[in-house]
Amino acid sequence: MTSTAAQRSDLPSQYVPADVEGALYARWEERGYFTADPHSDKAPFSIVIPPPNVTGSLHLGHALQHTMMDALSRRARMRGFDVLWLPGMDHASIAVHSLVERYLSETEGKGRFDYTREEFVAKAWEWKERYGGQILGQMRRLGDGVDWTRERFTMDEGLSRAVQTIFKSLYDNDLIYRAERIINWCPRDLTALSDAEVDHSDEPGELVSIRYGDGAASVVVATTRAETMLGDTAVAVHPDDERYKHLVGTEVALPLTNRRIPIIADEHVDPSFGTGAVKVTPAHDPNDFEIGRRHDLPMPSIMDERAVITAPGPFKGLDRLEARFAIVAALREDGRIVAEKRPYMHAVGHCSRCDTTIEPRLSLQWWVRVEPLARAAGDAVREGRTKFEPAELTPRYFQWVDNLRDWCISRQLWWGHRIPVWYSPDGDDICIGPDEEPPAGWTQDEDVLDTWFSSALWPFSTMGWPDQTPELQRYYPTTVLVTGYDILFFWVVRMMLFGVYAMDGEVPFKTVLLTGLVRDSSGKKMSKSRGNVVDPLLWMDNYGADALRLSLMQGANPGADQAVNEEWVVGARNFCTKLWNATRFALKNGATIDGPMPETVAGADAWILSRLHAVVTEVDELYEKYEFAKITDLLYHFAWDEVCDWYIELAKLSLSGPSGDDTRRVLGEVLDVLLRLLHPLIPFVTERLWTELTGRESVVIADWPIADTARADAAAEQAIAQLQSVVSEVRRFRSDQGLKPSQKVPARFSGTSVDETAVRTLLRLEDPGAEFIPTATLTTAVGARVELDLSGAIDVPAERARLTKDLAAAQKERDVNNTKLLNDNFVSKAPEAVIAKVRDRLAAAEAEIERISAALDALPST
């Protein structure tokens, strides 16, 4: 399978991602590299993908998270794990409804209610097959190594079965119940919503104070929702409020109506807010509902499902906002308005899907009793069975899980899992399990379940639960969940609730890796309304999937948001090109991975191997902490600064020398290991280069590098450090002197053991001739002396400026350290190692000052 690298060294000088990415992915998929094997004897490693909406398209947040999951699973595969990365999509009940409704209105000119339920659902499936799931192709473009043979959809038969099974179990255990309560109602989507699906924002409204009743028996209430007064059935005051004690138990006339309503006392009322008296509208406000329940008040509803007034009278038929305006005007006319504050900023709930103002509505819905589930889910984290990365975000989990209220799970929609409860003509109900038949003549509940209900089962429903499949037994609990901290509540908490419940207390994941949000280049949240949304597909088109992935990983500090910017993607693309050309150089020069590594090597070869294995160790440590930004930074600098800028430059010299074969082997080794280390982050370019370099099948199935501590070579590292120091110092001198890089300068070395030939070549220095005149002398920090013959052409002012600057720095260094050593407290209390270091630095600074002063003195005076 191997052939010599030199035969294949025909790469062009630039990497063109579009030429290779598609074909490589197709080959990986075809060869089944990403297919898990539940019967394997390898240790399992599993991740379930956060299922994107079937309506969705890949955005930068996906790109970030998918790259992390891909990197983790590719590395695990290389390390010898049996990897399952399970892909799939969510049916996204409300989102599909909006899209399908728009689609039907455009294509057939009809609205949702022009179809029967069955027709609409059929249309939705049709839409899904035709337009849904675009993201799956986009995931392939990004390089996601998911197991497509196990792709799932939340409305699959198997997952629907899981939904029905757990629903029945919860129902039978009295953890699901039906009750009439105030719910969040979206008057546009015409459905109930859970608390999590409501976004609150402060908005300018109005606070009007209205006098109820007349004379001494009157009371003033303040409200932001004057229109709901039509449904008032009481006025409440605090029981201890002396101002109103005498009124409790009496009645007042409700303005604009003929009704009289009682004044009641309830602990909920805050006497210090407003007038201390509050109107009570049990059918249109959650607090008022509770008060109404406590006092057994009537709960008349005054609006329909579209938030249009239904209460008889002049306001009937008005929209809630029109009604508010009209009612305040009418009250004003009646002289009942005591005060009006406008604008009055207060929090208003909005439908997270369509942004319509939520209407609290009294409604009969299905609920999950979360308290017992939440306690178990909280304990799982308290006991450390699930850990959060970064750990700082753990309190946020508890904030959620410890304060959950019952979860409203029924939705007045058609696309989704229909509630498996049937009603008899007499109104009895029965919950039907997956293998049961409802009694004849009974009818099924019309509602579907909240989309998040099925998502909450994802870690086990996708693996075949409730059946005890090999997958479920092997891959649950999953190794790690990677998701944004923004859906901790929506999703993570609920998976914990149901996972712990359904799987006998076993958590759905051992670690939850929470990523930050991807923001625009100035750190602003991306949103359609801001118009700053970047399409990752465009960047992939222009720079390649690897460049996108690498740029995202560069900014991926645990739990922190990151700003992205096209220039970073350009930089990442440049890195890929750099790698490409380094490998191209290696191939051109006969680098190889064939044959055993030489036991001992010298000079730059020894140094780079020492560094390479240190990097392997470090990368492994950083992966344990999910430090993607640091992993990327480390590999970026190792590859670019050390391998390309120094090692390859030095290798150019030795390739033609006596140890050329060693260098060819070492160069092959370095690139082989480096490409394997980089593969999880940038799979395409590394695959292309690695197969070219090694002639082997695929880096996807290559082994993860193992650090070889025997290659650690402190002496070699020190020697190269010295060489680098000498070279840098001379380069700086040349640059300050304005010498062209191409200009050759005679030079003489002393006091150093660096490889003179190497240094001369790198610096374009010539051997000293017979008439060598040392017009400049450089002494570097490592004690090497370099004399250069500029034949009188030395730029004295430039050199004086350079030396003066160095002198000032050295003097400052001397003073700082000297001061420390003169401080008795420091000398007596600081650790010995620190003191020794300061002494060394002082000595070095003094030597430096002497050296520079001498050089300055030696300069010809002008």
Add this chain to the structure above:
RNA sequence: GGGCGCUUAGCUCAGCGGGAGAGCACUCGGCUUACACCCGAGCGGUCACUGGUUCGAUCCCAGUAGCGCCCACCA
């Protein structure tokens, strides 16, 4: 009202008790036969402010100011 976090080079961010760092941007010089998507050199910061702890604070503690996020039924 609770909870969390941030403030370090022009920008985006690392660092977090003993010498201020990276990428990009910027300046200067270079087509040095892997790479101009490149090479070499350089400029750039009283680490938000005020106190405290410490021999020593960008780093720990307290407070101040500004910014951000999450949660919350004060009408």
